[in-house]
Amino acid sequence: MSAQELTVWSMTLGTIAALAIARTAQFARRPTMSHVQGIAYHLAVFLLVLILSGVAGHLAPSIPPRAVQVAQVLAGPLCVGLSDLWIRGWLYAPQRDRLMASALQWAAVLLPLGGLAALALPAPLQLPAATGLSVAGGSLTFWLTARAWLLGDRLAPLMSAGCLLTLPAIAGLYAITLQMPVMELLPMQIACALCAALSNALTGIGLWRRDRHEQRARREPPGTSGFDPVTQVRNGRGLVHQLVRAQRRRRRSGRDGALLAVMVFDLERLRTEAGSAGLNELFIGVAGRIQRQVGAVNVVGRYYEGCFVALVETIPSLTWLRTLSLRLASNLRRPLPVTLRCGDRSDLTLDVGVGVVHLSRPPDAVEDILAEAQRMALAARSMRFRAAIADQRSGQPVAIEQVQLAANRRRHAAVARAAS
Numbered sequence: 001m002s003a004q005e006l007t008v009w010s011m012t013l014g015t016i017a018a019l020a021i022a023r024t025a026q027f028a029r030r031p032t033m034s035h036v037q038g039i040a041y042h043l044a045v046f047l048l049v050l051i052l053s054g055v056a057g058h059l060a061p062s063i064p065p066r067a068v069q070v071a072q073v074l075a076g077p078l079c080v081g082l083s084d085l086w087i088r089g090w091l092y093a094p095q096r097d098r099l100m101a102s103a104l105q106w107a108a109v110l111l112p113l114g115g116l117a118a119l120a121l122p123a124p125l126q127l128p129a130a131t132g133l134s135v136a137g138g139s140l141t142f143w144l145t146a147r148a149w150l151l152g153d154r155l156a157p158l159m160s161a162g163c164l165l166t167l168p169a170i171a172g173l174y175a176i177t178l179q180m181p182v183m184e185l186l187p188m189q190i191a192c193a194l195c196a197a198l199s200n201a202l203t204g205i206g207l208w209r210r211d212r213h214e215q216r217a218r219r220e221p222p223g224t225s226g227f228d229p230v231t232q233v234r235n236g237r238g239l240v241h242q243l244v245r246a247q248r249r250r251r252r253s254g255r256d257g258a259l260l261a262v263m264v265f266d267l268e269r270l271r272t273e274a275g276s277a278g279l280n281e282l283f284i285g286v287a288g289r290i291q292r293q294v295g296a297v298n299v300v301g302r303y304y305e306g307c308f309v310a311l312v313e314t315i316p317s318l319t320w321l322r323t324l325s326l327r328l329a330s331n332l333r334r335p336l337p338v339t340l341r342c343g344d345r346s347d348l349t350l351d352v353g354v355g356v357v358h359l360s361r362p363p364d365a366v367e368d369i370l371a372e373a374q375r376m377a378l379a380a381r382s383m384r385f386r387a388a389i390a391d392q393r394s395g396q397p398v399a400i401e402q403v404q405l406a407a408n409r410r411r412h413a414a415v416a417r418a419a420s
Helices: 003-029 033-052 055-059 065-090 098-118 123-150 156-177 186-219 236-253 267-294 318-332 366-380 400-419
Strands: 257-265 299-304 307-312 336-339 345-348 351-359 387-390 397-399
Touching: 003 033, 003 055, 003 186, 033 055, 033 065, 033 156, 033 186, 055 065, 065 098, 065 123, 065 156, 098 123, 123 156, 156 186, 236 257, 236 299, 236 307, 236 366, 257 267, 257 318, 257 366, 267 299, 267 307, 267 318, 267 336, 267 345, 307 318, 307 366, 318 351, 318 387, 318 400, 351 366, 366 387, 366 397, 387 400, 397 400
Parallel strands: 351 387
Antiparallel strands: 257 307, 257 351, 299 307, 336 345, 387 397
């Protein structure tokens, strides 16, 4: 390794280490599991670059060559696999999307096992096999983080961009270990090092923004900050203010959004079974489930006692909104564990309705939007999947899955007429 190459990779390692130190300082000030995972992520990237760039071998030439090769084979699959495990939690994959959760979980298990299996191959094939595993795993991670953005996570693009830059970084690092002639050029190593540093930085910034968003409610004092003291989501006043600001932004950007109202019915029965404390526990569980479904970056509020509202400022399509609404209604109908009045723990099933309002141009008055969402939620109680939206022609509440099917039938009929 030349002096110039050593300088390039030392600067890259220093950049990665600086982010790890910054996360450590955050952990010392406010210890959370998210900070621990962030520190572990930056350290994993640091070790990956240290091993594959050749800096470790340059600093410790006495290490046996076989041990160096084993570390190089395992570094990529292990780092990508651990990243998939952490990203699964950062994206709320188990609550948001079954495909995303399963794919990231299996990748976190199979990639390290694949790295171990690569060690059983002949020595000349071990590093190419590890390269293929790492690039394939990184490609899957990029696709799933992009999918999270399509599912409504507005902070996922930063992580997705970081995962995209990981692909040339890993490919270039393994090309260095394979001693490919193209990587002997200093500009190629600079480009690879820049991709590695930017990938780590973008992911770190995304995690920092996500942590700051989630902790904002805890930092502000309850009662006067616009947050409900029981559920710690926005109260009615704070929710209206957020909706007013969102309507102003939407007037400038022209983006489509959605407002979802969740109404919990039969509160007297629930209060009789669970008591006031148990009912508050149910409300906390409902707010948590709504927040996980719509994503940490979207506003969730408790409009009044049994009515919750979620504001999704940007939706990719009406089909996505239909899927989100049905998934939210199904998730809320699953039993919630609470402490009953007698002190026993039991699962209670809620009677809920989800009302959906599609926010399209031009922006409507906030009071009208909230009233419309509640009207849809009341009507959804009598529907099979407990999700309703207004029909575009009549304005009457209809089941959201029927509206989508009707739209599909009209589209297919129009295509058939055009073909004839």
